[in-house]
Amino acid sequence: MRQRQDAAALRGLIAGALADPRTGWSLGAYGAAILVPPGARPLPGRLAAVAPGGALAFGDPGALRAFAYETALGGGAWSHAVALCLPAESCPTGLPDRVTALGPDRAAARPEDRDGELFDLGLGLRAARLCLRARDGAALAALRAARGRAPSEAVLAALLALPCDRVVLAGGHRAEALHRGEALHRGEARPGEDAGPRLQILPKLLRQRRSHAATAPIPAGLVPIGSLQPPHPLAGGGFDAARHRAFQALLAAFGDPDLLALKRRVLAGEAVPPPATRAGRGSLRVAQAQARWRDGPGPA
Template structure:
């Protein structure tokens, strides 16, 4: 264990990203995700391993056994990619209650803001092994509806009530929690910027915590995911001009927390393209994480180096959809 004066790269990463308004934090699985982000200049309060605004908050509580894994995966056909840092635990250590019926949990004594600790938290019963997906309210009318639904699976009627009354949403796992205070978007309306939740029962995959191409071992699950500020998209996924500073910043994160095999393939691809050497198809990687790393590298080279005949050959011969991100990744 490191001494009190030793560098702690995980703590440094967490504190730097909590201080960065361009970072987004998520907890959840495909079909059920809570997301925290904030606007530049938006008033925010900081505490140890947490940040909170008037629209939501995030707090991290990382066990000593947490494994931190940074990765990049291609996203869609438009030369985009996603990057992320997963805070992972062994599946057994990550397990939460996995309740399958609506359950009253009592006052939320672990709420990020002291004033929210008297409100009552209700597990929605989604059966997610790694996340207690809850709502929190002090509204008597909503509490009556939730108490009436207790002991039963969540119904469409209850969902409609939640959308109408807009309680806080609290997604909690073994590595922390995300709280969303903002209203719930009405069906058919755009996803709001800033803190929000996604709940799509028809797409729910309770054990799918990260992209298939992420270099996360089969015994690990992602309990919290950090999405640092991205070089070609904003927090809402809209395209922006390439930001070299943001790109370089995440490459440093990859150097510290990325998969070394995928990193080696990334470095070899960059060196080959810059040297004018085409791909040797017999040497293309077979594992999903490395294939994704090569696909992302080719997309990034369009921004860092510009088009070239060699890059065109690489992009033609390398499968463009290697390691595509799952919908709620």
């Protein structure tokens, strides 16, 4: 997986996923990411999409590596995703560990957001920078007063309570989640409804300083900055064979060939001894679960 992937195939993967309103996205680091649920609308001529209450925009994807994988869950289920990664050696170092003003957000996905001022919250993560974008006078004053402060949990909680947009910057790519009040003002959300993209920040995971969950078999040397989640074959309550085939094609193109070969052996009915690696054992469980759904009504 360390070899360079075909740039056209990678661009096609991202463009196709952006054009599929059933695909969900995340962009950020382990413990701090913006989640973009299915339903985003692609922007013509750009690797970008807008959603009610937010946006997702990719720069040059040439440095990215895609890695498709599945993880076993309880109850005979599994999850799947395509991680978008950067080689570890190309991830930035020396990022701010204090709240830092970055100036106007000239690269905002929407032109009307480009006069908002960006502030890096100083998490110092290699995968992504978590920022707030402010226009409100009181919020700007609070962020300016916080410059130079370390992002303790108390400081983060106070700043995240401000009426600001959330912006994640990762390797020239970005995701944005509008402040709830701003989304309502623009008519992109209704009272009582989810405004769409949202920031998920989990301090317990941030403290681990990991690049990804231990259950995700990301190859060594790659740092995930986001992922795309195609529609799952079990999402409707039954087993959607077409969705299953679609993700198996992604595994063949962007997954680990050894794990794929293991799955194929299991699905062909071969008796496979327990693999030595955690990733192999997870793949075995996924294959066994998928075989039960393929051959019958699912888990007993």
